[in-house]
Amino acid sequence: MQKLYMDYPEISKIKANIISRRYLDDKTQIILDRTIFMPNSKEFLADKGTISAMEVLNVEEKKDNIIHTIQGKPQKSEVFLDLDMTNRRKNLSYNTAYIIFKLIFDSFYRSSSINLIRKEEDFFIEVNDFYDVFDEKLILDQINFLIGANLKIESKQGITKIDPIGDVINNFICFDYTGKVRGLVFENIDVNKSSLKIKIKACDDILK
Structure with missing residues (x-):
């Protein structure tokens, strides 16, 4: 299976072929030859969209296969995938912002780990084993530059x-470009004695 979401995360519409299907009452689990839908995870908001106009209810990965659960029963082997970019764009924005934060932070400070954490629709960066005085303006200016x-x-x-960071x-x-954030x-x-937990906002969420 081609996991197109990894190399081409901004593609929102493709055609694909069903290689396996399993009916569950009025729902169907399908495996495709390629997909733009990302498996659900605790790190990101779940992808939403349709497959041949049928709502995607769940996407999970099992044994390197991506299983799509959809509402309805597709009649043809060829299907049309249509990804709602709302959650995808937010996931892209926050993970890219986290990557930039980590690169900038590591050039000024030391810590045992830096993690991106999601709680419902909010995103946080957690820095562990940090004992320095955090210069918020310095880091934020460097990130936005x-x-x-x-x-x-x-x-x-x-x-x-x-490059060259x-x-x-x-x-x-x-x-694929920092400016998209x-x-x-x-x-x-x-600020804790040995950690930082920063609630962040990026991209469209800044305007809200």
Whole structure:
């Protein structure tokens, strides 16, 4: 199966062929030869959309296969995938913003780990084992300068690279240019003795 969402996360419409199907009352589980729908995960908002005008209810990965559960029973082997880009764009924005944050943060500070955390529709960056004084303005200015520079982002085999800044381990989707994030703000910073938890807003959410 071709997982097109990894290399082409901004594609929203394709044709595909059903290679396996299983009927469950008025629903159908299908495996396709290629897909733009990303499996559900705790890190990101679930993809929404339709397959041949039938609502996609769930997307999960099992044994390297992507299983799509849809409302209805497709009559043909060839189907049309239509991805609602609302959640996809938000996922792309926040993971790309997180990657940029990590690259900038690591050039000034040290910590044991930096993670992107989602709680419903809110996103947070958690920095662990951090004992320095956090210069919010310095980091935010550097991040937004990098976003404004609209630098190329290259992802390959779990490594995402932004020249000349550096690279990070990343197994998730991200934009291909920093400028697509449009901007990043720190909405709230919770400082613990040995950690930071930063609520972030990026892209369209900044205007809300």
